[in-house]
Amino acid sequence: MNASHDYQRVYVWQLPVRLFHQINALCITVLCVTGWLISHPPGFLNAGEASSGYWFGTNRFIHFAAGYVLLANFLVRIYWSFVGNKYSNWRNFLPLTMAQIRQCRDVLLVDILQVRSKPVHALGHNAVAYFTYAGTGLLTVFQIVSGFALYAPTSRAWFPRLFTWVTPLFGSEQNLRLFHYDAMWLFILFVVVHVYLVVYHDYVEGHGVLSSIIGGWKFMEKRTVAAPDATGISGLPARKAPAVPGTKTHPTRP
């Protein structure tokens, strides 16, 4: 067997990134479920007196509490994109170089349309994935802003009150609720495609992508780790990669 087929363990996702992912996934799930229930409460016929229950209030409480956790977690991730390793750096999420655009095209040909078989080298995410996550980030920001705007009238706390300017932009609270609701569907669609594609990559490429979000390690052939387009930010040629202060490569766990 050729030496290039040897695996090498690469530490890609640092602990804060993994924690962010887990908390984020949990929050989105909880928010979708409780949000769905807010919108479509199940019907009980002849269920008794109001004094005997409070489940709808509790459901809404969980929604708002999870909303705060989602926000705090999101802010931690933004911070980490400035101090974390190069795979978590903010630059990956913006289309800054031609190399990223080229990689998008390659991913489309190789993984989506499958008309080409030479795999794309990317130790972090590939460029398409990074950009998709930038989109999900925007969606999260929208959901936080619209959520806190809806929350403001029912809250005396100062923080939600910062969002009172949002509702007039949408014409009415009713309209804002619709947008907040529709955004939930975008999250659901994202989850379906996201989970599928992770399984796909794990299955086809054998890099252990699926477990990398638990332990942080990917298994990469040495050839790929050594390839120039796999070491820089989202597959930029190493020489042209912009210097990222405070980041280090972690070929193996230090």
Next chain:
Amino acid sequence: MRPRRYFTRARPQKMPLELETLPKEETIYDQIIARGVSRREFLSFCAWMGACIGVQASGIAQVIQALETKKRIPVIWLHFQECTCCSESFLRSSHPIVADILLDKISLDYTETLMAASGHQAEQSLQDTMAKYKGEYLLCIEGSVPLAEDGVYCCIGGKTAKGIAEEVAEHAKAIIAWGNCACSGCVQAAKPNPTQAMPIKKIIAGKPIINVQGCPPIAEVMAGVLVHLLTFDTIPELDNLGRPKAFYSRRVHDTCYRRPNYDAGLFVESFDDENARKGYCLYKVGCKGPTTYNSCGTIRWNGGVSFPIQSGHPCIGCSESNFWDNGPFYQRLPSFPGFGIEATADTVGVAALGVAAAGVAAHAVMTNVRKRHEIGEQPGENAEKADAADAASRGNNPNS
């Protein structure tokens, strides 16, 4: 006339009997008493209004004093694109002082609906009032202003609504926009708004405008706004949509007596079910109370007799902008814009989910077919093969 022993304070100067000798510019109190209202009724009215506009108990003396000492304010009340339900609501207020005295008999200098004059005489009285009370009169507007086709859809005495509004507003002290029409266009401004109906705030700039929302507004709210203006000579505190906070700062939902059912998750499923009989929350049959700011839950309607939700009907959000466009009244969320009137977000969402699932399944099948050699192969092997193929094809065909 009520016996004098109800009077809490001696008021020797002007008793109803001296009616004929009253000076021309009498105070509001004088006129109220002249109309045969007892002082007791007057005081209870003041206390009630004070409570409505949210002044402290000590502030009620201020209300009393204002009505006792202040001259009536001249009022011009214009009607444009509307159904007159605001006037109706106001006139049907349970308290006689509100409709009969405060506006109808005392203060109204011009209003198409109630004035005796008509035609040229009416127009003349409008001009006279404007000239006589320049800069002092209060302008009340009921109805929206159409802009399409140069405003021909609403003309009075040969002038367009826009022209009249601008002319009369110029020297008004303040403007009250009555009801949803004047505040946000109401049904005539609903999509596609064929006459381009506009609320007053889009027509007139540079004047204080108080939006008294509702379709119609509650009579006590209308009276309360007038009493506030009279008492304090200031514009009441307004929310970000220009509505007086005293009446529009709380959601119907927060003052709704069915709220405990909401929190307990007990909902009416259809209008004739057992839950409806038990008075559960109307959320699932389309109640817009959670997004509607109004005083229906506290002041209620028809002198506090009831309000829509108490009568078993969901709130339709009549004090909110564009409430006609916010979807069917008996559906919680609006329909999805741009997908036909019947498509709710869920229909679109489920369709998109179906497409995504089908796409994912098709892709999974394709992967197993097209990448069957790669799967299970040593990582990197495929890249090598591809490189080799690349090199080979470059060798064969230098142009590729």
